[in-house]
Amino acid sequence: MLKLSHRPDLVNIQTAHKEINAFIHRTPVMRSTSINEIAGCDIHFKCENFQKIGAFKMRGASCAGLSLSNEEKEKGLATHSSGNHAQAVALTAKLMGTKAYIVMPSNSPEIKKRATAGYGAEITFCEPTIEARKSTLDEVVRQTGATFIHPYDNYNVICGQATCAKEFHEDITDLDAIMAPIGGGGLMSGTALCTSYMRPTTRIYGAEPEIVNDAYLSLQKGEIVKNTRIDTIADGLRTNLSDKTFEIIREHVTEIFTVTEQEIVDAMRLIWERMKIIIEPSCSVPLAALLKNKSSFSGQKVGIILTGGNVDLGNLPF
Amino acid sequence: MLKLSHRPDLVNIQTAHKEINAFIHRTPVMRSTSINEIAGCDIHFKCENFQKIGAFKMRGASCAGLSLSNEEKEKGLATHSSGNHAQAVALTAKLMGTKAYIVMPSNSPEIKKRATAGYGAEITFCEPTIEARKSTLDEVVRQTGATFIHPYDNYNVICGQATCAKEFHEDITDLDAIMAPIGGGGLMSGTALCTSYMRPTTRIYGAEPEIVNDAYLSLQKGEIVKNTRIDTIADGLRTNLSDKTFEIIREHVTEIFTVTEQEIVDAMRLIWERMKIIIEPSCSVPLAALLKNKSSFSGQKVGIILTGGNVDLGNLPF
Numbered sequence: 001m002l003k004l005s006h007r008p009d010l011v012n013i014q015t016a017h018k019e020i021n022a023f024i025h026r027t028p029v030m031r032s033t034s035i036n037e038i039a040g041c042d043i044h045f046k047c048e049n050f051q052k053i054g055a056f057k058m059r060g061a062s063c064a065g066l067s068l069s070n071e072e073k074e075k076g077l078a079t080h081s082s083g084n085h086a087q088a089v090a091l092t093a094k095l096m097g098t099k100a101y102i103v104m105p106s107n108s109p110e111i112k113k114r115a116t117a118g119y120g121a122e123i124t125f126c127e128p129t130i131e132a133r134k135s136t137l138d139e140v141v142r143q144t145g146a147t148f149i150h151p152y153d154n155y156n157v158i159c160g161q162a163t164c165a166k167e168f169h170e171d172i173t174d175l176d177a178i179m180a181p182i183g184g185g186g187l188m189s190g191t192a193l194c195t196s197y198m199r200p201t202t203r204i205y206g207a208e209p210e211i212v213n214d215a216y217l218s219l220q221k222g223e224i225v226k227n228t229r230i231d232t233i234a235d236g237l238r239t240n241l242s243d244k245t246f247e248i249i250r251e252h253v254t255e256i257f258t259v260t261e262q263e264i265v266d267a268m269r270l271i272w273e274r275m276k277i278i279i280e281p282s283c284s285v286p287l288a289a290l291l292k293n294k295s296s297f298s299g300q301k302v303g304i305i306l307t308g309g310n311v312d313l314g315n316l317p318f
Numbered sequence: 319m320l321k322l323s324h325r326p327d328l329v330n331i332q333t334a335h336k337e338i339n340a341f342i343h344r345t346p347v348m349r350s351t352s353i354n355e356i357a358g359c360d361i362h363f364k365c366e367n368f369q370k371i372g373a374f375k376m377r378g379a380s381c382a383g384l385s386l387s388n389e390e391k392e393k394g395l396a397t398h399s400s401g402n403h404a405q406a407v408a409l410t411a412k413l414m415g416t417k418a419y420i421v422m423p424s425n426s427p428e429i430k431k432r433a434t435a436g437y438g439a440e441i442t443f444c445e446p447t448i449e450a451r452k453s454t455l456d457e458v459v460r461q462t463g464a465t466f467i468h469p470y471d472n473y474n475v476i477c478g479q480a481t482c483a484k485e486f487h488e489d490i491t492d493l494d495a496i497m498a499p500i501g502g503g504g505l506m507s508g509t510a511l512c513t514s515y516m517r518p519t520t521r522i523y524g525a526e527p528e529i530v531n532d533a534y535l536s537l538q539k540g541e542i543v544k545n546t547r548i549d550t551i552a553d554g555l556r557t558n559l560s561d562k563t564f565e566i567i568r569e570h571v572t573e574i575f576t577v578t579e580q581e582i583v584d585a586m587r588l589i590w591e592r593m594k595i596i597i598e599p600s601c602s603v604p605l606a607a608l609l610k611n612k613s614s615f616s617g618q619k620v621g622i623i624l625t626g627g628n629v630d631l632g633n634l635p636f
Contacts, residue, residue: 050594272596273429275368276368276372277594277595277596278594278595278596279594313587313634313636314636316634318631318632
């Protein structure tokens with residue numbers, strides 16, 4: 001896999017999909033008659049909660065890991081993450097036969113701490129602030145020589161995340177719209193790029209919690225706006241857009257919807273009850289947005305990416 | 319569909335499978351690398367939690383419903399059930415364009431009450447005793463002329479449940495063993511019969527909670543033994559074997575394992591965390607039994623039927 005210094009094109013995404021094949025599952029697409037009745041449209045859910053490590057992040061991390069030189073690979077991979085990206089980098093390193101150095105905020109969910117350790121990563125805990133994460137990571141990288149894999153401001157990561165939309169459009173060839181949640185924007189920008197190449201008539205929607213609506217505000221203002229609070233239950237969506245993801249999203253995304261915390265919990269519970277699958281709060285945000293804006297999708301075929309299923313069963317919102 | 323007055327044979331099962339096609343989903347088979355590592359064998363999970371109404375019971379209820387005469391169909395279907403069989407009869411009646419009359423104990427889980435009502439059934443609540451269920455049902459049948467669909471002591475129901483094993487053996491053709499939980503024994507006897515026809519070398523195991531081990535004791539004693547208590551978390555397995563199911567189970571089942579309540583909860587949580595799917599406590603019983611008896615399955619290919627996913631999210635055991 002090449003180290004990409006530009007937005008991935010379709011050939012990059014196709015190549016990445018082949019090369020990360022052993023690192024990922026091709027996840028199933030599921031439907032629910034009863035949710036369709038409630039929504040008034042035909043929803044296809046791409047189940048990345050069944051992905052390795054339980055989230056789509058495995059796609060981007062492995063695509064970035066495989067782009068390193070042999071010398072870089074030997075020194076290992078590093079990142080800071082409270083969650084799924086940490087596990088993805090840890091498992092990628094394990095499968096590549098090298099080390100992972102993960103900086104995690106001390107208040108990360110137990111399930112994510114245990115899983116990351118379970119993949120053999122060396123974890124350094126830090127205070128739960130962005131500054132502490134960055135400075136601790138800098139120190140880890142200085143000591144080990146490992147390569148920092150940014151969770152989204154990295155064209156190889158974006159290219160890997162784009163393989164999810166590639167599978168989706170291959171399996172369901174006539175989506176009228178595709179929806180994904182927006183955190184740092186890695187999945188959203190990969191989804192948007194891939195859709196613009198493979199099916200340019202499909203409308204592309206992002207969805208965010210109201211209280212971390214940085215992407216929504218950034219699109220309105222035409223420049224990156226950062227979140228002023230991060231206390232959403234959707235713990236995967238607390239991050240801000242980056243330069244690389246913002247540029248792609250502003251160009252390709254049709255609209256960004258925002259939803260309340262209660263709407264997120266209600267949509268999460270609806271999926272648990274009707275579909276019998278476990279999703280984390282971050283990934284019920286697009287369904288919540290759709291149910292809030294039914295008229296935009298009436299009678300249409302809509303694809304929703306269910307991003308992950310790593311939820312702390314000892315600490316559920318219902 | 320014929321009304322069966324004898325054990326279903328393979329042709330009956332094949333015919334039933336065709337005729338109930340519009341009433342059921344063909345459910346997927348899933349695997350989990352991490353559970354396989356823990357178990358030391360290769361487990362294939364048949365996901366009836368994704369079945370219509372969220373449980374395998376839809377197979378048997380529809381097979382029984384379709385066997386009624388036109389006159390019987392017109393007067394409707396009736397049953398008593400605290401759970402999944404109620405929903406299955408309710409949806410079967412709805413799809414057949416007739417009425418369902420359901421007697422439910424007043425302490426049934428909320429999710430099951432709401433779902434049954436949601437399918438348009440007429441519900442009569444009764445005291446939570448077997449006697450009250452039967453006498454209330456008798457009264458409902460007397461008043462309406464509806465036909466009682468017994469949850470398991472009915473060869474058409476057994477034949478319908480057998481279609482689950484049929485799909486399983488079609489999709490995974492070389493199972494060394496197949497496991498199912500035992501409540502009244504409808505699924506177990508259907509699974510045993512179908513396996514004896516389609517793949518007689520596959521060993522057939524049942525699994526029960528220790529505190530409702532009526533099937534285990536019945537096999538030991540050579541006659542039906544009834545449960546003396548029913549306070550297991552596995553609410554689908556509180557019932558006793560019937561004449562029809564006992565005769566089939568004693569002839570075909572290799573062995574019945576029993577497990578503790580804690581083992582049931584642990585196995586349920588393991589499936590939720592590792593597979594990201596929602597199953598009810600009753601259906602983690604076979605995995606709990608396998609993990610307790612690993613040496614019997616070492617290195618083998620084992621099929622486990624995950625029977626249902628209707629769990630009250632407001633009342634979880636963890």
